[in-house]
Amino acid sequence: MTSRLLVPLARLAAFALLLALLAAAPASAAAPTLTASSPATGYTGASVTVSGAATPPGGELVLERRVADGPWRPVSTGRPADDGSYALRLVVAAGAQTLRVSYRSAGGTVARELRVTGVAAPVRVSLSGSHRLRDGHRLVLTARWTTTDGRPVSGVAQLYGRRAGSSTWTRRASVRVTNGTGTVRVRPRVDTTYQLRTPATTLVRPAGSSGHVVDNLPPGRVIRTPAGAPAPRRTLPPQRRAIAAGPHVRVKKISARVWRSMKGRSWHRGCPVGRSSLRLIETSYYAYDGYRRRGELVVHRSVAKATKRVLIDLYEAKAPIRSMYRVDPFGWSKRLRGADDMKSMAAGNTSAFNCRGIVGRPGTRSPHSTGRSIDLNTWENPYRSGWGLVPNSAWDARRTPTAIVYRSRQHAVVRILARHGFRWMGSADWQHFQYAGRGARHLPPPTTFLD
Known part of the structure; x- marks a missing residue:
């Protein structure tokens, strides 16, 4: 065979070999495809889902996140289902962020980018607890x-x-x-509405709860006078609420401030006792509205201990007292030559020391001038004076409410004062209690046992 024939045969053999090799080689892998979607916004700290489809199956999904120009950080991985669908979850960060979903298969890698913005979430805020509270007690509210x-x-x-x-x-x-719950103790002294306010953070928006109303209830009995019974002619502002527990009775020397208010009213020149012989007693008491309030009396120092024991027992018995102001705020009375006891009685006020004349007998000095007597709940317990029944005549015949009218020596209030040395005038002067116990002989002698 000549050389000219060998060359074409060699070319045919090479071509046949190439065809055989091409036929034996596997088909090339299909290029991957990927779709991806997610919400444009999400609550910071909450989860969102990135979903879509990836083909061919069998590859690996990678979800990454980048904030601002920072590096890509992996968030989660997964594989598509048999039908190519997938769902990847992530917790949304605050502010704008870029997400990248990559799908890698035998045929290569494909990626899609998404934009998500993390926003603060709206919140629910509430307060719960009792809506009623006895004054002076504490209440737990749950937030x-x-x-x-x-x-x-x-x-x-x-x-x-x-x-x-x-x-x-x-x-x-x-x-x-x-973790969504907290408690707080409150002690409202009046009817109060509470509201919980929460701040704005990167995670949540600010908010406020609806109002939680707490009704402050009096710890004592509320006194209601009978229909048709006359009310005091003068009105006094309620005295301040008691804060300390119990009667909290305090005996003090007369301060310069108190003495200034007494001079020219409950005390004046010619009085049988002076500043050094008198004591101011501060006490808590149960007022007609049922609340614990702070009042004060001025008495002789020899009567101070007995008066303190009386006030403690009256408090423990929850005996109602309309008010307990010193008589000085009622001003000077020319007729009585002392603080105006007529105005004090017209307000139903309880008082003690007052260097004055007897109501109805202005020329005769009252035992109140020595600081040995107490007049209690004067409006409902009238006095038979030389000027008639004062401060009113209507209450003299009344017997109720029994808590505030004194018509028998068996009355709890009368018995309390008697136990500590205070004698009661009875029907001649329902309101008047005069000290006659131990130490009474050291007091300046009264000219009369009246008013």
């Missing part, structure tokens, strides 16, 4: 703080309060809330 999609929130909230009849809110306490 709850969650996002609207049910996630508990932790942080420090602020408790605000508003007194009944006021439009002004004031901050009362900080409330530590952990």
